[in-house]
Structures are given as C-alpha cells and as structure tokens.
Amino acid sequence: MTGRPVPLGMPSFPRAAAVSTRDARLRANLKHATGTIRARRAAAVAELDDWRQLRAAAAAVKERTLRHLDHYLVRLEERVTAAGGTVHWAADAAEANRIVTELVRATGEREVVKVKSMVTQEIGLNEALAAAGVRAYETDLAELIVQLGDDLPSHLLVPAIHRNRDEIREIFRERMADWGRPAPEGLTDRPADLAEAARLHLREKFLRAKVAVSGANFMVAETGTMVVVESEGNGRMCLTLPETLISVVGIEKVVPTWRDLEIYLQVLPRSSTAERMNPYTSMWTGTTDGDGPRAFHLVLLDNGRTDTLADTVGRQALRCIRCSACLNVCPVYERAGGHAYGSPYSGPIGAILAPQLRGLAGPLEESLPFASSLCGACYEVCPVAIDIPEVLVHLRERVAEGGEATVRGTRAVVRPARRHALERRVVAGAAWALDRPELLRRGRRLAGRAARFAPRRLPGPGRAWTDGRDLPEIPEESFRDWWARTRAQESSQESSHEFSHEFSHEFSHEFSHEFSHEFSHEFSHEFSHESSKGGDR
Amino acid sequence: MVYPETGRAVVTLLERLGVRVGFPAEQSCCGQPFFNTGYRRATEPLVRRYAAAFRGYEHIVTPSASCAAMVREQYPRIAARAAAEGRDDGLTEAVAEVVPRTYELTEYLVDVLGVTDVGAHYPHTVTYHPTCHGLRALGLGDRPRRLLERVKGLELRELAGAEECCGFGGTFAVKNAAVSVAMGTDKARAAVATGAAALCAADNSCLAHIGGILTRRGAAVRPVHIAEILASTGPGTAGGPEGAAR
Numbered sequence: 001m002t003g004r005p006v007p008l009g010m011p012s013f014p015r016a017a018a019v020s021t022r023d024a025r026l027r028a029n030l031k032h033a034t035g036t037i038r039a040r041r042a043a044a045v046a047e048l049d050d051w052r053q054l055r056a057a058a059a060a061v062k063e064r065t066l067r068h069l070d071h072y073l074v075r076l077e078e079r080v081t082a083a084g085g086t087v088h089w090a091a092d093a094a095e096a097n098r099i100v101t102e103l104v105r106a107t108g109e110r111e112v113v114k115v116k117s118m119v120t121q122e123i124g125l126n127e128a129l130a131a132a133g134v135r136a137y138e139t140d141l142a143e144l145i146v147q148l149g150d151d152l153p154s155h156l157l158v159p160a161i162h163r164n165r166d167e168i169r170e171i172f173r174e175r176m177a178d179w180g181r182p183a184p185e186g187l188t189d190r191p192a193d194l195a196e197a198a199r200l201h202l203r204e205k206f207l208r209a210k211v212a213v214s215g216a217n218f219m220v221a222e223t224g225t226m227v228v229v230e231s232e233g234n235g236r237m238c239l240t241l242p243e244t245l246i247s248v249v250g251i252e253k254v255v256p257t258w259r260d261l262e263i264y265l266q267v268l269p270r271s272s273t274a275e276r277m278n279p280y281t282s283m284w285t286g287t288t289d290g291d292g293p294r295a296f297h298l299v300l301l302d303n304g305r306t307d308t309l310a311d312t313v314g315r316q317a318l319r320c321i322r323c324s325a326c327l328n329v330c331p332v333y334e335r336a337g338g339h340a341y342g343s344p345y346s347g348p349i350g351a352i353l354a355p356q357l358r359g360l361a362g363p364l365e366e367s368l369p370f371a372s373s374l375c376g377a378c379y380e381v382c383p384v385a386i387d388i389p390e391v392l393v394h395l396r397e398r399v400a401e402g403g404e405a406t407v408r409g410t411r412a413v414v415r416p417a418r419r420h421a422l423e424r425r426v427v428a429g430a431a432w433a434l435d436r437p438e439l440l441r442r443g444r445r446l447a448g449r450a451a452r453f454a455p456r457r458l459p460g461p462g463r464a465w466t467d468g469r470d471l472p473e474i475p476e477e478s479f480r481d482w483w484a485r486t487r488a489q490e491s492s493q494e495s496s497h498e499f500s501h502e503f504s505h506e507f508s509h510e511f512s513h514e515f516s517h518e519f520s521h522e523f524s525h526e527f528s529h530e531s532s533k534g535g536d537r
Numbered sequence: 538m539v540y541p542e543t544g545r546a547v548v549t550l551l552e553r554l555g556v557r558v559g560f561p562a563e564q565s566c567c568g569q570p571f572f573n574t575g576y577r578r579a580t581e582p583l584v585r586r587y588a589a590a591f592r593g594y595e596h597i598v599t600p601s602a603s604c605a606a607m608v609r610e611q612y613p614r615i616a617a618r619a620a621a622e623g624r625d626d627g628l629t630e631a632v633a634e635v636v637p638r639t640y641e642l643t644e645y646l647v648d649v650l651g652v653t654d655v656g657a658h659y660p661h662t663v664t665y666h667p668t669c670h671g672l673r674a675l676g677l678g679d680r681p682r683r684l685l686e687r688v689k690g691l692e693l694r695e696l697a698g699a700e701e702c703c704g705f706g707g708t709f710a711v712k713n714a715a716v717s718v719a720m721g722t723d724k725a726r727a728a729v730a731t732g733a734a735a736l737c738a739a740d741n742s743c744l745a746h747i748g749g750i751l752t753r754r755g756a757a758v759r760p761v762h763i764a765e766i767l768a769s770t771g772p773g774t775a776g777g778p779e780g781a782a783r
Contacts, residue, residue, distance in 0.1 A: 375672035393573055397576070435583065441562075469718065
C-alpha cells in the first residue's frame with residue numbers, strides 16, 4: 001500500500017468537519033493564527049515588484065523539471081554519490097521505512113533525532129522505527145508538541161496550530177518527563193518560558209544523538225546539494241552534530257541548478273512565514289571530512305508520485321513547495337481544522353495531494369476533492385501557481401464519473417465511486433430536465449402556484465440545506481412568464497393540468513421508475529445514516 | 538428560476554440604457570453545478586445548448602459572476618476535453634464563438650457600455666459582497682463599487698472580511714453543510730455588523746445562501762442583487778430592502 005497507514009475508520013471529510021466546526025476553542029485558535037499570518041504574507045509579497053514574474057518562473061521551472069524528472073534524478077544520484085553520499089530508491093512507504101530502519105540498525109543506535117519533515121509523516125516513519133525498537137525524537141517545537149501530546153499534525157508548517165499556549169504548557173508538564181528532561185517547576189504559559197522548556201528538553205538529545213533523520217525542501221541536481229529551510233535552528237543541530245544523516249525526500253523536490261533554487265529561496269519564506277528570508281538555510285553536499293556527519297544516506301521516495309505525474313491535470317500538485325499559504329488563506333481549513341483532512345497534508349493542497357498519492361482508496365480520499373467551495377483563494381496565493389480548484393474539479397470527475405488513471409505504474413480505468421451512484425441519477429435527471437427549458441418553464445409555473453404550500457424544512461437530502469438556512473420564497477410569476485407576457489409575442493397560456501400530465505408522462509417514461517426505486521432504496525438509507533451522526537450544528 | 542426580479546431588473550436597466558434585449562427561450566442552465574460536482578460529460582449538452590441559443594447575439598450578458606466564469610473559464614476546457622475524447626462535433630468552434638462575447642452584468646456596463654452612472658436612485662444603506670468568482674475568476678475589481686457609488690441616495694458601508702468566501706460553493710453547500718453554514722454565518726454576522734439595510738452582490742446563488750442564514754437568524758439585512766439596485770429609480774420601484782425575503 002502506498003501512503004501513510006490510515007487509522008481504521010477514518011471518517012470522510014464532511015463527517016469529521018461537522019464535529020470539528022463545533023469545537024469553539026479550535027475555531028478560535030485557527031482563526032487567530034491563520035488570520036495573523038494571512039495579513040503578514042500579503043504584506044511580505046506586496047513588497048516585491050516582480051512577484052508575478054517570480055511566481056511564473058517558480059511554476060515554470062518546477063513544471064519543466066517534472067517533465068524531465070528521470071534525467072534530473074539520475075544526475076542527482078551521480079553527484080550525491082560522487083560527493084560521498086549513498087542513494088537509495090524507495091517505491092513506496094513500506095520500502096522507505098525498511099531502508100531507514102536497516103540503516104539505523106546498522107549504526108547500532110536505538111534513537112534518532114528528527115528534523116521536521118512532511119514526507120516522514122506521509123510514510124509513518126516514526127511508527128515504523130518504534131516497531132523496530134528505535135525511538136525517534138521530533139526536534140521542531142511544533143512537532144515536539146504534537147509528539148508529546150500523542151497528537152497528529154494539523155498544518156504543514158505549524159503542526160500544532162490547533163493548540164494554544166495554555167494547552168501547550170499542560171502537554172509539556174504532563175508528558176516531557178516520559179520522553180526525557182521534564183518541564184521546569186512552575187512552568188508558565190509565556191511563549192519565552194515554553195520555548196526555554198523545549199530548548200532544555202531538546203538540548204540533551206542533540207548532544208547525545210548519533211543518527212539524524214531529515215527531509216529536504218530542495219535537492220540541487222547539478223551539484224547533488226540538499227537544502228533544508230527552517231526557523232528554529234533545531235534542523236541545523238540535527239544536520240551537523242550526528243555521525244550519520246539519513247534524508248528521506250520525495251522525488252519531486254529536485255531542481256536542476258542553483259540559479260533555479262534562487263527563485264524558491266525568495267518565494268518560499270515570504271509565502272510561508274511572511275519573512276523576507278528564513279532564519280536558517282542549511283545546505284550540504286555528500287560528506288566532508290572533519291565537518292558534519294561522516295555518513296550520508298539519501299532515500300528517494302516515490303510513493304504515488306510517478307502515478308500522479310502521469311496525470312496531465314493533476315500533476316501540477318507535485319510543484320508544491322509546502323509553504324502552507326493555501327492553508328492559511330482557506331476558509332474551509334480555518335473552520336474544519338487540519339485533522340478533518342485525515343492526512344499530514346491538510347488544507348487545499350492536501351485535498352488534491354492525498355487523493356492522488358494514495359489513490360481514491362476509500363470514503364475519506366473520495367470526499368477530499370469535495371472539501372472546498374472552489375473560492376479560488378488558494379490558487380491566488382500559491383507561489384508555484386497550482387490551480388487547485390482545477391485539480392479539485394478534475395478529481396471530482398474521477399470520483400463521480402470515473403476515468404483513466406495510473407495506479408502503481410499501470411494505466412487503469414477507475415470506476416465511478418459506488419457512494420455516488422444515486423447522485424449520478426439525480427444529475428442525469430436534472431441534466432435531462434435542464435435540456436428541456438420549455439418543460440422547466442411550465443414546471444416552474446406549477447411551483448410558483450404551489451409556493452405558499454412550500455415547507456420551511458425539507459426532509460431527506462434537502463435537510464442539508466434547511467437545517468442551517470431558510471429556503472428562498474418562490475414568486476408566483478417566473479421570469480420566463482414575465483418575459484412572455486410583457487416582451488414576446490408568443491402565447492403562454494397552456495393549462496397547468498395539460499402540462500403536469502405531459503411532464504409526468506414524459507418524465508416517468510424516460511427514467512422515473514428506475515430513479516424512484518434507486519432513490520427510496522439507497523438515498524434514504526445513506527442519508528438517515530449521515531444525519532444520525534449528531535446533526536450538523 | 539427563483540429570482541425573477543433580478544431578470545426583470547436586468548431587462549429594465551439595459552433597456553433604459555438603450556440596449557435592445559433579447560431572451561432566447563432555448564437557453565437553460567450554464568451547467569456549472571454539474572461540472573463543479575464532477576459531471577463533465579453530463580455538462581456537455583448544456584454547453585452545446587448555450588452556444589446554440591446565443592449564436593448571433595452581439596453580447597451575452599448574465600447577472601451571475603459564477604455563470605460568466607463558468608462560460609469563460611470552463612467552456613473552452615470542456616470543449617477541448619470533448620474533442621480529445623472524440624466528441625467535438627463542432628463544439629470547440631461553437632464555444633470559441635460565444636465565450637468572448639459573454640459578460641457579467643457589471644463588466645458589460647462598465648467595459649462595453651462605458652457607463653458607471655446608470656441613473657439609478659436607491660435611498661438605502663448598502664454593503665457589497667464581492668463574490669469569489671467575480672473577485673478572483675473574472676477580476677471584476679472595483680467595477681461593481683464604481684457603479685454603486687454613482688447610485689443616487691445610496692450609502693455604501695464596508696463589509697469586514699469582504700473577500701472571504703460566503704461558503705455557498707454550489708453542491709458544497711449540501712455536501713459539506715456544516716462548514717458551509719459556518720462560513721455563511723460569519724458572512725451574515727459581518728453583514729449585520731455594517732448596519733446596512735441591504736447586502737448586495739452580483740450573484741444570486743451566494744445571496745440565497747447568505748440570505749437563508751440571515752432570515753433563519755431573524756436579521757434585518759436584506760440580500761439584494763446589484764441589478765435590482767441599478768435598475769431602481771427611487772422609493773416605490775422594485776428591489777427595495779423592504780421587499781420579500783430571499
């Protein structure tokens with residue numbers, strides 16, 4: 001299986017979000033955090049006169065590199081090897097975990113320090129190492145909070161964004177002792193005190209560790225150089241102090257040259273932390289005598305990326321540089337929180353990346369492309385111009401209508417999702433009716449006459465609307481009738497009796513039998529199931 | 538279908554500005570709800586219908602930013618995919634013929650007719666919500682605002698967080714009802730906080746959603762389509778905030 005092992009029973013996005021949107025503390029934490037960074041990013045980007053050109057260049061270089069990925073990866077392997085590193089190729093999560101576990105075992109060590117890395121979350125490396133008796137210590141402050149709290153990351157850049165400082169103090173007080181140096185006596189929730197507690201707790205791990213595991217933000221093919229961009233300096237410690245360094249990196253992270261890298265070192269910090277330049281940029285090429293790790297291993301991870309690359313619309317997701325600007329600006333993310341996405345990749349980019357890397361494997365993955373109002377704010381801020389709404393709709397099509405996709409290197413026809421069978425019939429019915437405007441006009445006339453009998457709350461699927469919103473009132477005269485009465489010559493005086501007969505005849509003839517059967521059977525079942533989840537609000 | 542007053546307002550407004558207005562009865566939905574829900578193939582007949590219905594008209598005007606964006610952004614993509622799958626049958630050409638002539642109402646007024654003062658009189662306080670498709674897909678910019686600023690008697694109030702999505706999102710409103718209503722509730726609160734009598738936008742779908750929340754909450758702000766404001770020539774004409782609930 002590709003992807004991180006998904007906990008059993010991971011709910012679909014709407015179910016998880018229906019619960020998380022009611023969590024007032026989560027909503028307040030996220031609103032505060034994303035609101036602040038949103039405004040700062042906008043200011044940091046507005047400083048640059050050539051932002052549009054930078055963005056276009058950032059997109060173009062990634063796009064070109066992805067087209068020739070095989071070429072650049074082979075060059076990268078040559079250069080890393082020539083510089084004293086060892087390159088390993090991992091087709092999926094299981095293979096990557098096995099390689100890293102064996103490399104750690106070979107050192108004889110039982111613990112590793114970790115630089116914050118999305119890709120090791122994706123493959124579930126910490127869990128795999130734990131199963132092999134190796135303890136992995138997260139050293140990024142937010143990752144530490146997540147790890148100590150037995151929690152899951154909820155944001156690409158700030159994995160503990162869902163926690164406020166009071167919660168963090170409690171986690172430090174209760175859990176630090178289980179992992180090493182306990183929290184100081186009388187710890188307050190002042191940010192400086194919390195940071196000092198983390199510093200003391202982590203320092204002994206940095207000084208003791210013989211093995212480090214990292215990811216990388218970029219890999220420069222022309223020299224075989226790895227690049228890690230960070231804010232706290234924990235990464236620098238991990239990358240320089242231990243004897244052995246193992247970097248697990250997705251194959252899409254390669255850029256051809258240092259000149260290409262220059263673009264990303266400008267757009268990433270501004271998009272991500274709203275900084276002109278990030279505090280620490282670490283770069284290393286293989287190994288160097290007397291300086292830094294004596295052994296360097298690069299594990300190049302596919303895990304669904306080659307399959308994604310085969311999709312001409314979906315592959316733009318592989319341009320992503322994990323800046324998280326799309327999360328910070330997303331109104332859906334702000335209200336649902338990162339955990340509802342059921343993947344380390346949350347927010348708009350997660351909604352297109354996770355279903356592609358994992359495949360549309362289950363109810364969660366099938367629901368993710370629909371976890372968006374398609375407002376387009378994500379596309380607007382994306383520094384590599386990923387048209388996220390376009391990819392969302394593209395993936396929705398694969399869920400709803402099926403289509404061709406590449407699965408583990410083989411072209412396959414994806415069948416439409418079973419859960420959407422009823423919806424397909426509703427759409428077929430609606431499309432059929434909308435292709436007959438005159439019929440619709442007369443149907444509308446009936447509805448206008450019956451408007452005063454219209455219910456305030458709808459049963460079944462309509463509840464999803466009326467539970468939280470009133471229905472519009474339907475005026476008696478439609479626009480078409482008004483137009484016919486005041487502007488056009490044609491008569492519009494057919495009797496509704498005649499029409500309703502004709503309508504029902506035509507409708508039932510074409511598909512209403514099949515439809516009503518399906519409706520009563522499947523939809524009512526599905527919906528009673530949905531609505532029993534505890535109400536939408 | 539549900540908001541005939543908007544269609545009437547568009548006709549009234551355009552005729553007042555000297556435009557000869559036609560309404561081809563063969564037209565139907567632009568297909569956006571299907572396309573955005575993943576039913577690209579089911580959308581194709583509606584794309585063909587649109588292209589056929591509006592063939593020969595000089596300009597095609599819609600009082601919906603999202604319908605205009607659907608035509609402009611997605612119709613060429615749908616045609617290209619249909620062609621790639623062997624179902625072109627003149628679709629690419631037909632789409633290329635209608636897409637450049639399709640305008641959202643405020644775009645048409647400002648860019649084609651070159652007017653910002655449309656002779657409207659609307660003596661009410663109004664706040665404006667720039668819908669996502671108008672803002673980000675069409676890039677309407679300040680066109681709606683420039684039109685509203687020239688309306689006699691109208692007092693424009695700033696809407697906090699105006700550029701944020703209201704949460705309608707087509708079938709998103711029912712597929713992710715909890716998040717949709719949470720977003721809409723924040724938008725409704727922002728509208729109420731302006732103290733305006735009317736919340737105005739260039740898209741009835743967003744207004745139906747926000748309006749449904751406003752009336753459920755018993756709020757006094759009334760959603761009004763921008764066309765109804767621009768068509769209004771003073772108290773007593775249709776479109777005032779005292780009208781029916783949306």
